[in-house]
Amino acid sequence: MIPLEEARAFVLSKCKVGELVLVPVDDASDLVTAADLAAAGPIPPFDNTAMDGFAIRSADLADAPVTLRMVGTIAAGAVPDIEVGPGEAVRIMTGAPIPPGADAIVMVELTSMSSDETTVDVTRSVPVGNHIRPMGDDVTPGQLVFPAGTPLRPAHLGVCTSIGIYDVPVHARPRVGVISTGDELVDEPRPLGIGQIHDSNRHTLLALVRGMGATGIDLGLVPDDEDLIRQAMVDAAATCDAVITSGGVSMGDFDYVKKVLTEIGDMRWMQVAIKPAKPLAFGTVSGTPVFGLPGNPVSSMVSFELFARPGIRKIMGHAQPVVPSITGVAGADMVRRPDGKTHFARVSTTIRSDGRYEASFSGGQGSHQLSAMAAANALAVIPDGDGVVEGDPVDLLLL
Numbered sequence: 001m002i003p004l005e006e007a008r009a010f011v012l013s014k015c016k017v018g019e020l021v022l023v024p025v026d027d028a029s030d031l032v033t034a035a036d037l038a039a040a041g042p043i044p045p046f047d048n049t050a051m052d053g054f055a056i057r058s059a060d061l062a063d064a065p066v067t068l069r070m071v072g073t074i075a076a077g078a079v080p081d082i083e084v085g086p087g088e089a090v091r092i093m094t095g096a097p098i099p100p101g102a103d104a105i106v107m108v109e110l111t112s113m114s115s116d117e118t119t120v121d122v123t124r125s126v127p128v129g130n131h132i133r134p135m136g137d138d139v140t141p142g143q144l145v146f147p148a149g150t151p152l153r154p155a156h157l158g159v160c161t162s163i164g165i166y167d168v169p170v171h172a173r174p175r176v177g178v179i180s181t182g183d184e185l186v187d188e189p190r191p192l193g194i195g196q197i198h199d200s201n202r203h204t205l206l207a208l209v210r211g212m213g214a215t216g217i218d219l220g221l222v223p224d225d226e227d228l229i230r231q232a233m234v235d236a237a238a239t240c241d242a243v244i245t246s247g248g249v250s251m252g253d254f255d256y257v258k259k260v261l262t263e264i265g266d267m268r269w270m271q272v273a274i275k276p277a278k279p280l281a282f283g284t285v286s287g288t289p290v291f292g293l294p295g296n297p298v299s300s301m302v303s304f305e306l307f308a309r310p311g312i313r314k315i316m317g318h319a320q321p322v323v324p325s326i327t328g329v330a331g332a333d334m335v336r337r338p339d340g341k342t343h344f345a346r347v348s349t350t351i352r353s354d355g356r357y358e359a360s361f362s363g364g365q366g367s368h369q370l371s372a373m374a375a376a377n378a379l380a381v382i383p384d385g386d387g388v389v390e391g392d393p394v395d396l397l398l399l
C-alpha cells in the first residue's frame with residue numbers, strides 16, 4: 001500500500017495549472033486570479049457623503065442651533081458645482097460629491113428645512129470631516145488589490161468592477177467530465193430489475209465538481225465493456241481538462257477501467273493506505289488527468305476529497321491545493337483495528353462551549369452507506385492503531 005501523501009503527490013505532479021484567460025467578471029466567481037490586480041485610481045474616486053443631509057462649514061455650527069441659507073441640492077451622480085459659503089448649506093444625497101467650501105455633512109435627522117426651502121435649521125454642531133468618505137479611503141491609487149492566486153468570491157468581483165476591471169485575468173475554469181461505469185447501473189426513475197441499482201455517484205460527483213467552481217460535464221453511464229470504456233475515456237480526455245470515473249478499479253473480473261487506463265494512459269494503479277477508497281487508478285490520457293475512483297458511493301466521495309479536489313484545485317490555480325484539516329475532539333469512542341491504513345470516518349460535528357468541534361459518527365461506516373455521508377459534515381482522520389476515545393483530539397476534514 002502507498003501512503004496517502006505519496007499517492008497525492010503523484011496526482012498533484014500530473015495536474016497542471018490552467019492557462020491565463022480573461023473572463024467577464026460575472027463569469028469569474030470561484031476562479032483564481034492569474035495575475036496581480038492593482039487599482040489604477042482611488043476608491044472612492046472622490047470625497048463624498050455617507051449620509052443624506054446638508055453639506056456645511058463646520059465652523060458655522062459652533063453656536064448651534066443655527067439657521068443656514070439653502071443654496072442648492074446635489075444628488076448622487078451630480079457635478080458639485082455649487083460653492084458653500086459662510087452661513088450656507090447645500091442639500092446633499094448619499095454618495096454625492098462634496099461641494100467646494102463645505103467641510104462636513106450634517107445628517108438630515110439633525111435638521112429641519114423651512115417650508116419654502118430657503119433655509120435650514122441645524123440643531124447640533126458637527127466636527128470637520130463629519131460623514132465625509134474621503135477619496136481613496138478604501139483603495140489607494142496603485143494599490144495591489146488582489147495578488148495572483150486570489151480565489152474570487154462575490155465581494156472580490158465587486159472590487160474588480162470598482163477598480164474598473166470588467167474582464168478578470170484568471171486561470172481558466174476547468175471542464176471536468178464525470179463518467180459512471182457498471183453494468184448494474186440505471187439512470188432513470190424506473191423500477192429496478194434484479195441486480196440493478198440507481199447510479200448515485202455521477203450525480204454526487206458532478207455536484208462536488210460544480211460546488212468547487214469547475215464546470216461539471218455529464219458524460220453519462222458506460223457499461224462494463226472494455227471497448228466502450230476505452231472509447232469513453234479517449235473522448236473524455238480529448239474534450240475535458242480532467243476526467244473522473246467511478247467504478248471498475250478494484251480486483252474484480254470486470255474492472256476494466258484500470259485495465260483500459262493502463263493501456264491508453266500514463267496510468268498508475270494504486271492501493272492507497274486509506275479506508276475507505278483504497279484503490280485509485282490515476283494518470284493522464286493525452287495529457288488530461290483521469291481520476292479512476294472506486295465505485296462504492298462513500299469511497300468515491302472520499303477519494304474525490306483526498307485526490308480529485310486537490311488535483312482540480314491545483315488546475316484552478318489555488319495556492320494550497322490540499323484543504324487543511326482542523327483539529328477537533330472525539331465526542332465518542334471511535335475504535336478501529338490496526339491495518340496499516342488511515343481511516344476516514346463519516347462524522348457530524350457540534351461546537352462545544354470552548355469553541356472546538358466535537359465529532360461523532362454520523363451513521364453506519366460501510367462504504368456503501370451513503371446516507372451516513374449525507375448526514376456527515378466532516379471526515380474524521382483516524383490514524384492507524386486502535387482508534388480514538390472520547391475526548392481525544394481528532395483531525396477533521398470539513399466537507
Ligand code: AMP
Pocket residue numbers: 180181182184185197198199200201202246247248249250252255294295296297
Ligand atoms: P466497483 O468499484 O465497480 O467494483 O463497484 C463497487 C460497488 O460500488 C458495487 O457495489 C457497485 O454496484 C457500486 N457502484 C459502482 N458504481 C456506482 C454508481 N455509479 N452509483 C452507485 N453505486 C455504484
Ligand code: MG
Pocket residue numbers: 181182183224247248254255295
Ligand atoms: Mg463495477
